[in-house]
Amino acid sequence: MLEAEDLDRLRAxxxxxxxxxxxxxxxxxxxxxxxxxxxxxxxVVWPRxxxxxxxxxKLANSRKIPVTPWAGGTSLEGNxxxxxxxxxxxxxxxxxxxxxxxxxxxxxxEAGLDFVRLNERLERYGLFFxxxxxxxxxxxxxxxxxxKGIRAMKYGSTGDHVLGLEVVLPTGEIVELGSRAWRSSSxxxxxxxxxxxxxxxxxxTEVTLGLSGLPAEFLAAVVSFASLAxxxxxxAELVGAGLVPAALEFMDEETVALINKFNKLGLPERPTLFxxxxxxxxxxxxxxxxxxxxxxxxxxxxxxxxGREERDRLWxxxxxxxxxxxxxxxxxxxIVVDVAxxxxxxxxxxxxxxxxxxxxxxxxxxxGHAGLGGLHAELxxxxxxxxxxxRAEAANAAIVHRALELGGTATGEHxxxxxxxxxxxxxxxxxxxxxxxxxxxxxxxxxMNPGKVL
Amino acid sequence: MLEAEDLDRLRAxxxxxxxxxxxxxxxxxxxxxxxxxxxxxxxVVWPRxxxxxxxxxKLANSRKIPVTPWAGGTSLEGNxxxxxxxxxxxxxxxxxxxxxxxxxxxxxxEAGLDFVRLNERLERYGLFFxxxxxxxxxxxxxxxxxxKGIRAMKYGSTGDHVLGLEVVLPTGEIVELGSRAWRSSSxxxxxxxxxxxxxxxxxxTEVTLGLSGLPAEFLAAVVSFASLAxxxxxxAELVGAGLVPAALEFMDEETVALINKFNKLGLPERPTLFxxxxxxxxxxxxxxxxxxxxxxxxxxxxxxxxGREERDRLWxxxxxxxxxxxxxxxxxxxIVVDVAxxxxxxxxxxxxxxxxxxxxxxxxxxxGHAGLGGLHAELxxxxxxxxxxxRAEAANAAIVHRALELGGTATGEHxxxxxxxxxxxxxxxxxxxxxxxxxxxxxxxxxMNPGKVL
Numbered sequence: 001m002l003e004a005e006d007l008d009r010l011r012a013x014x015x016x017x018x019x020x021x022x023x024x025x026x027x028x029x030x031x032x033x034x035x036x037x038x039x040x041x042x043x044v045v046w047p048r049x050x051x052x053x054x055x056x057x058k059l060a061n062s063r064k065i066p067v068t069p070w071a072g073g074t075s076l077e078g079n080x081x082x083x084x085x086x087x088x089x090x091x092x093x094x095x096x097x098x099x100x101x102x103x104x105x106x107x108x109x110e111a112g113l114d115f116v117r118l119n120e121r122l123e124r125y126g127l128f129f130x131x132x133x134x135x136x137x138x139x140x141x142x143x144x145x146x147x148k149g150i151r152a153m154k155y156g157s158t159g160d161h162v163l164g165l166e167v168v169l170p171t172g173e174i175v176e177l178g179s180r181a182w183r184s185s186s187x188x189x190x191x192x193x194x195x196x197x198x199x200x201x202x203x204x205t206e207v208t209l210g211l212s213g214l215p216a217e218f219l220a221a222v223v224s225f226a227s228l229a230x231x232x233x234x235x236a237e238l239v240g241a242g243l244v245p246a247a248l249e250f251m252d253e254e255t256v257a258l259i260n261k262f263n264k265l266g267l268p269e270r271p272t273l274f275x276x277x278x279x280x281x282x283x284x285x286x287x288x289x290x291x292x293x294x295x296x297x298x299x300x301x302x303x304x305x306x307g308r309e310e311r312d313r314l315w316x317x318x319x320x321x322x323x324x325x326x327x328x329x330x331x332x333x334x335i336v337v338d339v340a341x342x343x344x345x346x347x348x349x350x351x352x353x354x355x356x357x358x359x360x361x362x363x364x365x366x367x368g369h370a371g372l373g374g375l376h377a378e379l380x381x382x383x384x385x386x387x388x389x390x391r392a393e394a395a396n397a398a399i400v401h402r403a404l405e406l407g408g409t410a411t412g413e414h415x416x417x418x419x420x421x422x423x424x425x426x427x428x429x430x431x432x433x434x435x436x437x438x439x440x441x442x443x444x445x446x447x448m449n450p451g452k453v454l
Numbered sequence: 455m456l457e458a459e460d461l462d463r464l465r466a467x468x469x470x471x472x473x474x475x476x477x478x479x480x481x482x483x484x485x486x487x488x489x490x491x492x493x494x495x496x497x498v499v500w501p502r503x504x505x506x507x508x509x510x511x512k513l514a515n516s517r518k519i520p521v522t523p524w525a526g527g528t529s530l531e532g533n534x535x536x537x538x539x540x541x542x543x544x545x546x547x548x549x550x551x552x553x554x555x556x557x558x559x560x561x562x563x564e565a566g567l568d569f570v571r572l573n574e575r576l577e578r579y580g581l582f583f584x585x586x587x588x589x590x591x592x593x594x595x596x597x598x599x600x601x602k603g604i605r606a607m608k609y610g611s612t613g614d615h616v617l618g619l620e621v622v623l624p625t626g627e628i629v630e631l632g633s634r635a636w637r638s639s640s641x642x643x644x645x646x647x648x649x650x651x652x653x654x655x656x657x658x659t660e661v662t663l664g665l666s667g668l669p670a671e672f673l674a675a676v677v678s679f680a681s682l683a684x685x686x687x688x689x690a691e692l693v694g695a696g697l698v699p700a701a702l703e704f705m706d707e708e709t710v711a712l713i714n715k716f717n718k719l720g721l722p723e724r725p726t727l728f729x730x731x732x733x734x735x736x737x738x739x740x741x742x743x744x745x746x747x748x749x750x751x752x753x754x755x756x757x758x759x760x761g762r763e764e765r766d767r768l769w770x771x772x773x774x775x776x777x778x779x780x781x782x783x784x785x786x787x788x789i790v791v792d793v794a795x796x797x798x799x800x801x802x803x804x805x806x807x808x809x810x811x812x813x814x815x816x817x818x819x820x821x822g823h824a825g826l827g828g829l830h831a832e833l834x835x836x837x838x839x840x841x842x843x844x845r846a847e848a849a850n851a852a853i854v855h856r857a858l859e860l861g862g863t864a865t866g867e868h869x870x871x872x873x874x875x876x877x878x879x880x881x882x883x884x885x886x887x888x889x890x891x892x893x894x895x896x897x898x899x900x901x902m903n904p905g906k907v908l
Contacts, residue, residue, distance in 0.1 A: 103694055103798040126696075146639050157637055160614070175885045180861035181794040182826045183611055185600050185650055185869045186881055187907055188889045192646030196639055213696030240557055242580075242667030242734060280696055280745075284738025291734075340635040344557040372636045407634035415639045427640055431629045434896075435642045441895050442888075453641055 002042040002086065006063060010045055010087070013055045018046040018093070029070055029080075029088045033135065033322075035335050035389075036078030036418050041068065041088040048093050050166060050174045050205040057203070058172035060087060060447050067170075068449045069199040071141025072114060074133075076336045077417030079145065079198050083451040089203060091140050097121055098206065105211045106163065106180060111140025111204045127211040130155035133413070134319045140204045146196035148413040150247040150318070153371035154278065155212060157413075159195035164208035167194055167201075170443045174205075182210060193438070198415050199449040201442045215278035218246070219285040220311040221292055223275070224268040224301040228252060228354060231271035232347035235370040237295050238275075239343050243288055246278040248371030249318055252354070255365040262324045263317040268301050273370065274314060321367055325378055334364075335392045335419075337377035337399050341408030346373055352402045353377050360395040362388070374412040375403075401426070416453040424454070456496040456540065460517060464499055464541070467509045472500040472547070483524055483534075483542045487589065487776075489789050489843075490532030490872050495522065495542040502547050504620060504628045504659040511657070512626035514541060514901050521624075522903045523653040525595025526568060528587075530790045531871030533599065533652050537905040543657060545594050551575055552660065559665045560617065560634060565594025565658045581665040584609035587867070588773045594658045600650035602867040604701040604772070607825035608732065609666060611867075613649035618662035621648050623655075624897045634662060647892070652869050653903040655896045669732035672700070673739040674765040675746055677729070678722040678755040682706060682808060685725035686801035689824040691749050692729075693797050697742055700732040702825030703772055706808070709819040716778045717771040722755050727824065728768060775821055779832055788818075789846045789873075791831035791853050795862030800827055806856045807831050814849040816842070828866040829857075855880070870907040878908070 011019050020026075021043045030038035047053045060067045066086030073080065082088055091112035098108040102125040109118060114136050119128050131142060133149040141147070142158040143165070155161075164178035177191045178184070194202055225231035231250060238248065250273055251259075257269045275292060277285045289304050296302050306314070317324075325334060341349045350366065353375060357364045368375040379395055381388035400410045400423050410416075410423040424432050436454055439446075465473050474480075475497045484492035501507045514521045520540030527534065536542050545566035552562040556579040563572060568590050573582050585596060587603040595601070596612040597619070609615075618632035631645045632638070648656055679685035685704060692702065704727055705713075711723040729746060731739045743758050750756050760768070771778075779788060795803045804820065807829060811818045822829040833849055835842035854864050854877050864870075864877040878886050890908055893900075 101796070101798065103690060104796040105694070106796065146643070148637055148639075152637060159643075169888075173884060175888060176883060177885050179863045179881070180796045181857075181863040181866065182796075183602055183606060183794060183828070183866055184863035185602075185867050186863045186865045186874065187650075187870055187878060187886070188655075188892060189600070189613075189646050189650055190885055190888055190892075192643050196641075196643055201642075236557060240559065279738065281735070281738040281741035283741065284733065284735040287735035287737065340637060342555070342558040342560065342634045342636075344555065374637070403635075409633045409635040409638035409640045411640045412635065412637055413639050416641055420640065424641060427633070429630060430627060431631050431644055432641070434623075434629060434644055437895055438642060438644075438892070441891055 002065060006059065006065065007043060009059055010043065010056065014045055014047060014052055020044045029082065029090065032073050032075040032078060032080055034076045034078045034419065035333050036081055039081050039083045041082040042085050044088045044090055046090045046093045050168055053089065053168045053203050053205060054172040054174055056089065057168055057170055061170050061172065061445055064445050064447060066450045067447050069203050071112065071138040071144065072136055074135035074137050075141065075145065075417060076338065076414045077419040079415050079417035079452060081418065083418065091138065094205065100125065102127060104180065106208060107211060108206060108208045109139050110206055112138050114138050115142060122211065126214050128214050129161060129209055130212050131158045131161065139207050143195055143204055143207055144197065144199050145415040148369065150249060150369060152369065153248060154244050154246040159192065161209045162191055162195055162207060163210050165191050165194055165204060166206035168203045168205055170202065170445065170447055178208065180208060198417065198453050200439060200453050201448060216280050217282045217285055218276055218278045218311070219289050219304070220306040220314065221275045221289060221302065221304040222267060222314065223273045223296045223299045224270040226270065226300045228271045228350055229347055231273055232350040234273060234296055235346050236343040238292065239371060241291055241295060243291060245275045245371060247274065247276040249274040250368050250370035252366040255321060255367045258324055258328060258365065259317040259321060262327065263313065265313065265317060270300050274318060321365065322378065325365060329380060331382065332380045333383050335379045335396050336414070337379065337396050338411050338414040339400055339403035339408055340372060340374040340412030341403050341406040343373050345406035345408070346370065349375055349403060349406055353399050356395045356398045360391040362392055362395055373408065418452065421453065456519060460513065460519065461497060463513055464497065464510065468499055468501060468506055474498045483536065483544065486527050486529040486532060486534055488530045488532045488873065489787050490535055493535050493537045494539070495536040496539050498542045498544055500544045500547045504622055507543065507622045507657050507659060508626040508628055510543065511622055511624055515624050515626065515899055518899050518901060520904050521901050523657050525566065525592040525598065526590055528589035528591050529595065529599065529871060530792065530868045531873040533869050533871035533906060535872065537872065545592065548659065554579065556581060558634065560662060561665060562660060562662045563593050564660055566592050568592050569596060576665065580668050582668050583615060583663055584666050585612045585615065593661050597649055597658055597661055598651065598653050599869040602823065604703060604823060606823065607702060608698050608700040613646065615663045616645055616649060616661060617664050619645050619648060619658060620660035621656040621658050624899065624901055632662065636664060650869070652871065652907050654893060654907050655902060670734050671736045671739055672730055672732045672765070673743050673758065674760045674768065675729045675743060675756065675758040676721060676768065677727045677750045677753045678724040680724065680754045682725045682804055683801055685727060686804040688727060688750055689800050690797045692746065693825060695745055695749060697745060699729045699825060701728065701730045703728040704822050704824035706820040709775060709821045712778055712782060712819065713771040713775060716781065717767065719767065719771060724754050728772060775819065776832065779819060783834060785836065786834045787837050788832045788834050789850050790868070791833065791850050792865050792868040793854055793857035793862055794826060794828040794866030795857050795860040797827050799860035800824065803829055803857060803860055807853050810849045810852045814845040816846055816849055827862065872906065875907065
């Protein structure tokens with residue numbers, strides 16, 4: 001519990017205008033975009049520097065006050081919901097670009113900057129930060145979750161772009177990790193301990209990112225298949241053939257029908273793959289597309305040569321699947337399944353997910369970053385009505401267990417948060433104990449985002 | 455000190471034929487390929503399974519016996535030299551390919567397999583494991599060092615290919631990390647803690663690797679420059695232009711002269727860049743090469759369109775630089791500098807290294823994986839004669855400090871071992887203390903490869 005004295009001391013650190021205990025702010029910081037029940041913090045603080053965060057954490061650590069870093073609030077597993085109350089550190093005032101070194105393909109940013117604004121700033125240099133999780137996430141949140149999104153197949157995850165990190169440990173110590181070298185073998189790679197740690201080990205305050213050149217050329221294709229199985233098999237064949245598309249996305253026929261309706265796309269309402277190839281050479285992309293045509297020769301329809309406008313509309317529609325479902329069913333909530341398996345098992349996973357929906361009598365949509373074996377299923381339920389939520393939870397658990405049986409992971413990109421904790425023992429076995437020891441080492445009082453991941 | 459009773463217990467674990475205290479074996483396990491002074495272990499054991507290693511570590515941990523895992527012995531910073539004696543675990547009997555799943559682009563191997571033999575096994579599937587450090591290193595050694603080599607620019611480091619690891623902790627616990635999914639956000643990425651830990655935290659026993667398709671096409675180019683500065687500047691320009699060669703190697707004129715002489719290459723004896731582009735599309739590679747021609751228009755000579763044989767000879771010569779120096783100067787030893795900096799600072803680094811050679815009155819050769827900002831300098835000295843070794847050490851330290859000032863790292867790929875420990879405080883600052891805490895957490899008795907890294 002935060003005492004009045006704690007609040008006074010916090011106000012002394014950040015000034016009274018950057019601390020709130022108001023109902024509306026507590027409410028805004030009680031929920032992310034997931035189905036997990038909201039839980040309010042006792043106060044929200046908006047720090048402006050690592051030094052302020054250091055002072056806050058020293059106080060919180062000595063008083064054993066829970067501290068949950070808050071980024072864009074766009075997560076899908078309850079990752080930043082302050083389930084034990086305490087303090088939320090809203091990072092969004094720390095949104096500066098600290099430097100851009102185009103000649104090194106590097107940028108240094110504060111953690112609260114969102115990636116869309118970062119990419120706007122980078123465009124004039126012909127550079128970009130490729131990970132794109134869809135929602136307008138902050139760089140800090142993306143690092144904390146090792147966010148991936150549609151372009152990870154070609155460009156890697158958020159963590160793969162992190163050259164350096166500044167973090168504030170629960171003791172208040174400010175630590176710099178990594179360097180500006182693109183590769184290093186210098187000691188333990190501690191950066192990677194914090195990447196994907198979901199705010200349970202430290203607060204990420206600054207990030208040095210390695211960038212990519214904006215591709216000069218792109219080619220997109222849409223392939224519609226007669227059956228789910230054929231679409232899923234094509235994924236494994238395309239990747240097995242050595243193709244590295246910038247994006248390779250799967251959608252089932254219900255998802256295509258939905259985005260057709262809301263975006264007037266006129267796609268055949270069949271299991272579908274969206275592909276995009278990016279590079280500096282048009283000829284190379286044409287070669288890639290030729291290989292796609294060969295592999296997908298038996299598909300229901302194969303459309304290539306999309307113009308930029310048509311391609312942008314497709315990707316926007318893909319990005320907005322989650323929002324479109326919300327719009328289509330305003331009284332309905334959804335659990336977003338997020339698993340990944342080795343590619344050869346992708347057909348089994350997709351068919352199992354489809355079966356699980358039917359088996360549990362649920363309406364749902366299947367889609368995902370197929371090129372990395374990723375599958376999402378958005379399982380709909382009417383909150384408070386009957387046992388629909390229980391059935392959706394059961395279907396989610398069944399799909400996760402199937403993914404683990406197939407050699408995969410309980411969470412491809414959304415993180416563990418609240419929703420995937422119950423699968424950690426099954427996925428990690430004895431190494432979970434090692435994670436617990438590391439948590440206890442870095443955060444002995446358990447103040448950092450308690451109740452998450454472990 | 456190993457007691458007779460310890461040896462009996464070890465023999466009971468592995469059988470008498472897989473333990474040696476013979477002079478020649480102790481001598482063979484006393485040195486790597488570096489200039490660091492040899493130090494013998496008290497016994498060498500050749501385990502065949504994680505279970506045997508578990509039993510050995512339990513014994514060693516209870517008796518506080520130093521244990522140093524031994525891989526290919528090809529390291530360049532004294533990484534596996536058993537400076538505190540004790541036991542060496544020679545991993546080279548654990549060299550099986552456990553499975554190949556070509557449809558998933560994955561392979562599982564025991565740690566003692568070398569990457570050359572692995573790639574021979576993979577060739578029939580059209581797949582390969584790209585990292586190539588030059589020497590015939592084992593997969594376990596490459597993971598322990600996060601080895602990079604000439605192809606890391608396009609394909610990433612060894613660690614970037616690791617999907618899963620089996621490790622044996624000093625307690626004897628056998629732990630599996632990661633999964634077969636290509637991407638995951640499931641808890642802390644503990645794999646990365648062991649990748650690059652140089653045997654100081656655990657013994658790596660099995661590795662699941664993600665593979666790449668063998669490129670159908672390659673194009674190589676050799677560019678000779680009028681000056682060192684021009685060659686170094688071209689590196690930054692080539693990478694800044696968005697080119698991602700499979701390899702982009704730098705050599706100074708002395709190095710070119712040396713490999714010319716021993717390999718009859720007939721290259722202009724000037725600062726030189728070797729480039730290779732790989733991919734599925736010939737047209738794309740031609741486009742890349744066209745861009746190289748534009749950027750290097752002012753070069754002394756630019757040779758493209760090398761045939762496979764000529765290209766293979768070039769790469770072999772590049773790989774053998776270290777051995778060629780040994781052959782050219784049989785009575786001379788060398789310190790191999792290994793640093794990396796952001797690309798825009800590469801010209802400064804190269805010129806500084808050249809200056810440091812002159813300043814310290816040393817003969818030496820400069821070369822390196824320029825595309826990632828990596829520079830090696832092989833500094834020659836006559837062992838036991840005058841202060842040449844001291845001067846070589848001083849030049850090495852000066853180059854490392856300059857690399858750190860330029861935002862780089864003390865070791866791009868050879869690891870910390872013995873040679874880079876003294877720079878860790880300067881490079882890592884407070885995060886070094888965090889590394890020490892993690893070491894103490896995982897290896898409280900300090901038995902794993904003591905005296906290294908930290």
